[in-house]
Amino acid sequence: MRGKVACIVSVCCMVLLLGFGTAFAQQEIKIGVLIPLSGSMAVIGENLQMAHDFAAKEINDAGGVKSLKGAKIKLIYADTRGDPKVGMSEAERLIVREGVSAIMGAFQSSVSYTSTEVAEKYQVPYLVPNSLMDQITERGFKYTFRVERKGSYWAKDQIDFILDMGKKTGVQAKTIGVVYENTDMGQSIAKAIRKLAPEHGLKVVLDEGYPPKTADMTPVVLKMKRANPDVVILNSYISDAILLMRTIADQRVNTMALLGSSSGYSDPSFVKEVGKLAEYFFDLTEWTTDLKHSPLVAQKNAAFKKWTKDHRDFNGGAAFCYASTYILYDALEKAASTDPKRIRDALATVKITKGPAMIIPWTPIEFDAEGQARGARMLVIQYRDGQRKSVWPANIASTAPVWPMPKWEERK
Amino acid sequence: MTGIIEAAVNGILMGGLYGLIAVSLSLIFGVAKIVNFAHGALLMVALFTVYWILELLKVDPYLSALLAGCFLFFFGYYFQRLFIEPILKREKDTAALTVILLTSGLMLIIENSALLLFGADYRTVRTAYTGKVWEVAGLYIMQPRLIGFVLSVVLIRLLEFYLRRTNFGRAIRATSQDREAARLMGIDDYRVYKVTFGIGTVILGFAAAFLTPFYFIHPAVGDLFVGKSFVIVVLGGLGSITGAFLGGLIVGLIESVGAQFINSAMVESLIFIVFIACLVIRPMGLLGKERE
Amino acid sequence: MVPFFKIEHLEKRFGGLAAVNNVSMTIGEGEIVGLIGPNGAGKTTLFNVITGVYAPKRGKVLLKGQDIAGLKPERICAMGIGRTFQIVKPFSSLTVLDNVLVAAYRRTASRQEATDAAMDILRFLALDEKSATLAAHLTLAQKKRLEMARALATRPIFLLLDETLAGLNHTEIDRMIETVQQVRERRGVTILAVEHVMRAVMKISDRVVVMDEGKKIAEGPPEEVVRKPEVIKAYLGDDYGSA
Numbered sequence: 001m002r003g004k005v006a007c008i009v010s011v012c013c014m015v016l017l018l019g020f021g022t023a024f025a026q027q028e029i030k031i032g033v034l035i036p037l038s039g040s041m042a043v044i045g046e047n048l049q050m051a052h053d054f055a056a057k058e059i060n061d062a063g064g065v066k067s068l069k070g071a072k073i074k075l076i077y078a079d080t081r082g083d084p085k086v087g088m089s090e091a092e093r094l095i096v097r098e099g100v101s102a103i104m105g106a107f108q109s110s111v112s113y114t115s116t117e118v119a120e121k122y123q124v125p126y127l128v129p130n131s132l133m134d135q136i137t138e139r140g141f142k143y144t145f146r147v148e149r150k151g152s153y154w155a156k157d158q159i160d161f162i163l164d165m166g167k168k169t170g171v172q173a174k175t176i177g178v179v180y181e182n183t184d185m186g187q188s189i190a191k192a193i194r195k196l197a198p199e200h201g202l203k204v205v206l207d208e209g210y211p212p213k214t215a216d217m218t219p220v221v222l223k224m225k226r227a228n229p230d231v232v233i234l235n236s237y238i239s240d241a242i243l244l245m246r247t248i249a250d251q252r253v254n255t256m257a258l259l260g261s262s263s264g265y266s267d268p269s270f271v272k273e274v275g276k277l278a279e280y281f282f283d284l285t286e287w288t289t290d291l292k293h294s295p296l297v298a299q300k301n302a303a304f305k306k307w308t309k310d311h312r313d314f315n316g317g318a319a320f321c322y323a324s325t326y327i328l329y330d331a332l333e334k335a336a337s338t339d340p341k342r343i344r345d346a347l348a349t350v351k352i353t354k355g356p357a358m359i360i361p362w363t364p365i366e367f368d369a370e371g372q373a374r375g376a377r378m379l380v381i382q383y384r385d386g387q388r389k390s391v392w393p394a395n396i397a398s399t400a401p402v403w404p405m406p407k408w409e410e411r412k
Numbered sequence: 413m414t415g416i417i418e419a420a421v422n423g424i425l426m427g428g429l430y431g432l433i434a435v436s437l438s439l440i441f442g443v444a445k446i447v448n449f450a451h452g453a454l455l456m457v458a459l460f461t462v463y464w465i466l467e468l469l470k471v472d473p474y475l476s477a478l479l480a481g482c483f484l485f486f487f488g489y490y491f492q493r494l495f496i497e498p499i500l501k502r503e504k505d506t507a508a509l510t511v512i513l514l515t516s517g518l519m520l521i522i523e524n525s526a527l528l529l530f531g532a533d534y535r536t537v538r539t540a541y542t543g544k545v546w547e548v549a550g551l552y553i554m555q556p557r558l559i560g561f562v563l564s565v566v567l568i569r570l571l572e573f574y575l576r577r578t579n580f581g582r583a584i585r586a587t588s589q590d591r592e593a594a595r596l597m598g599i600d601d602y603r604v605y606k607v608t609f610g611i612g613t614v615i616l617g618f619a620a621a622f623l624t625p626f627y628f629i630h631p632a633v634g635d636l637f638v639g640k641s642f643v644i645v646v647l648g649g650l651g652s653i654t655g656a657f658l659g660g661l662i663v664g665l666i667e668s669v670g671a672q673f674i675n676s677a678m679v680e681s682l683i684f685i686v687f688i689a690c691l692v693i694r695p696m697g698l699l700g701k702e703r704e
Numbered sequence: 705m706v707p708f709f710k711i712e713h714l715e716k717r718f719g720g721l722a723a724v725n726n727v728s729m730t731i732g733e734g735e736i737v738g739l740i741g742p743n744g745a746g747k748t749t750l751f752n753v754i755t756g757v758y759a760p761k762r763g764k765v766l767l768k769g770q771d772i773a774g775l776k777p778e779r780i781c782a783m784g785i786g787r788t789f790q791i792v793k794p795f796s797s798l799t800v801l802d803n804v805l806v807a808a809y810r811r812t813a814s815r816q817e818a819t820d821a822a823m824d825i826l827r828f829l830a831l832d833e834k835s836a837t838l839a840a841h842l843t844l845a846q847k848k849r850l851e852m853a854r855a856l857a858t859r860p861i862f863l864l865l866d867e868t869l870a871g872l873n874h875t876e877i878d879r880m881i882e883t884v885q886q887v888r889e890r891r892g893v894t895i896l897a898v899e900h901v902m903r904a905v906m907k908i909s910d911r912v913v914v915m916d917e918g919k920k921i922a923e924g925p926p927e928e929v930v931r932k933p934e935v936i937k938a939y940l941g942d943d944y945g946s947a
Contacts, residue, residue: 219670219672239628582806596757
């Protein structure tokens, strides 16, 4: 009899211990991150991964999510290989197998487009830091949120910039060319430019989408040379950006301006590999390290630079991934739960005006009914001495633009 | 008009390099009947070999081809010896299919190993030829492309000479035509395969050296060329060296001149239309042999 | 004394079928032996086993006392066994000379020696005028002689001929018979020849071996062998055998 009692008591003790054990152990909040980590896009993916990791490390070092007893954020990465189908299956795996509370990703529009659908089905919030395809937030989804400005607005910003430069300098562009990788992202910008440019008196004289995995850019550049537009708007990933820039210089194609649309042209590899050829190149971007709107920009960039092994700066994509991790953190604090539905509701009502997320150049950070960040804006930089210097709009810019670009023959 | 001529010149110059890469694939296929899906990955290995030689030894890029060639010969030789030969020996009848699966797998392994070893960075080498342009009658001709093209032609002539006039070259041709008969002539077929594979990768080494002055290097760079190479090999006639080179020129021309008239996104389809048309008219390819 | 060439209880199976079933034979140096039998009797399989294309399931193949069964074809070739094919297999996109050179180089590394030897053989087979022609452009009779030339260039001591006469006309057959005899007389090569043209078999063979359904069913001088009932039966069926 006594033995039996002892037995029951000890079992009770064990149950209690175990119970307390779990209660006291630091909880983890699993967040899935979908990015391309292999193939030709791997270099971009790795850069974004560092930004996410850095934000998560800061958050966890500062005590985790306080409303969840200091629970740590655990990022679980899934490689999309840049493939929309793989994106879908990996999203499903993250939700069903890994049991993540929320997802961030997927960089490429086509992958974000398909993988958000999976998240919507499982009712898991999906925060898109970088993709710009309009339709991502135009399907009435309740669980998709996007920080980036829509692609069609990018085109508007680019046209505004071109017109503005014409007014300021008196050197007005009359014709325009658009050269892009023939993917969702490229088409989305090109489509908007085709529509907007004529409305503002700009004639589209070249509209050239080249297939992904193009080995030789010379045919495209020769076509550009013949069409001879005043300004060329370019949209490329990295390898094509490098090849295009080199070939444009080789063929001495002179324009008032070459204007990129971020992505490849904002990647650190671009300026590293094309070197001097990048001088005076304009790039529409979401972000740059010399922005003046908040001291956090310089502080956080310096911290990131110190933390990364190769001491790199944030680029736009990375800065948005960093900020997005903080936006999600803010929602977690508000939700005080790991339940996807409650995190979704918290995201829908965030209104962030302080904290590291403010490195992105607008306040407050909030989402409209579609899940699109309200007030998202773009800026233009120009490569000067190998640095990305913000030149437009004037109120947050650090440097005066050089417009038109000097001719190739006049450069040293 | 100048624009079209310029496009044609560029198409031929670039086509020469496509051709050279395809010649390597065609040689390996023609002799050993190996469908090598790891071809792009081997090109990438060749590019990295050239890259490291240039970075570490700072020699002329065209000289680096010779050094890279020495290394790549053994790389190809042992690639065949260690991975493909055991399958050919073990699976006499089903080997063709297994080799396709094997080389596809090896492609993933090689590319991902490169990613681990060298990272996903895009690398370029600034050589004395990089960005140099000759201006001829208003046309800009990029120096490294022209040099690469001329050397490719020389290299292919040399390869043909080797196959036609040397002892081992004849053995290679004999084996490619009839493996059993060649064995009964006392030719060690597996040795021929290994050497052929080695020669194939040496050619890739040269192609890599010709590309490097104006191209970039990345673990996935082979993907840009490999699909095209298969089209070129079939277009030129399976196993035909001159055919593969000619096929390269044709594809280069269509790509470059075609893009001046239609959207370059459509040019890929144009290449396939020409490809299919060619196969309908000449099923054995441009310079392929009729099947007996 | 060790016989020149000897097969002992050789067996080769494809699945359940014994293509060569317990075959033994001996061939003396300098002999010409005819190997006959109906289609599917296993003659070509026997050749393939001797030349190393197939490894036998059981049995020995002895060349001058040394067992060569199961060695690789290129090894066996190096040991002095050459062959021609029933269906001619020249390397058609190589010239006639190159075809022979491929084989000649297996015996010497010297370009001069190889070319001399090759030209010598081409002269012997009256193909020297065709040396620069592509093999694909030869007539059938010429292709057959080229097969022979190629086989001879590996300097065999023992030559296996697989239906060298098939498809040739009367004049060509006579010429080829003469050639085969000269190969033995002038070059001292021992020959085992599969042949369907009976007139030729009778004329050139010192001895004939008859195979049927994988087995050796008869052996002896040509005139005697063709009269044996079992041989007639094998060729013409049961009805004739009992008649």
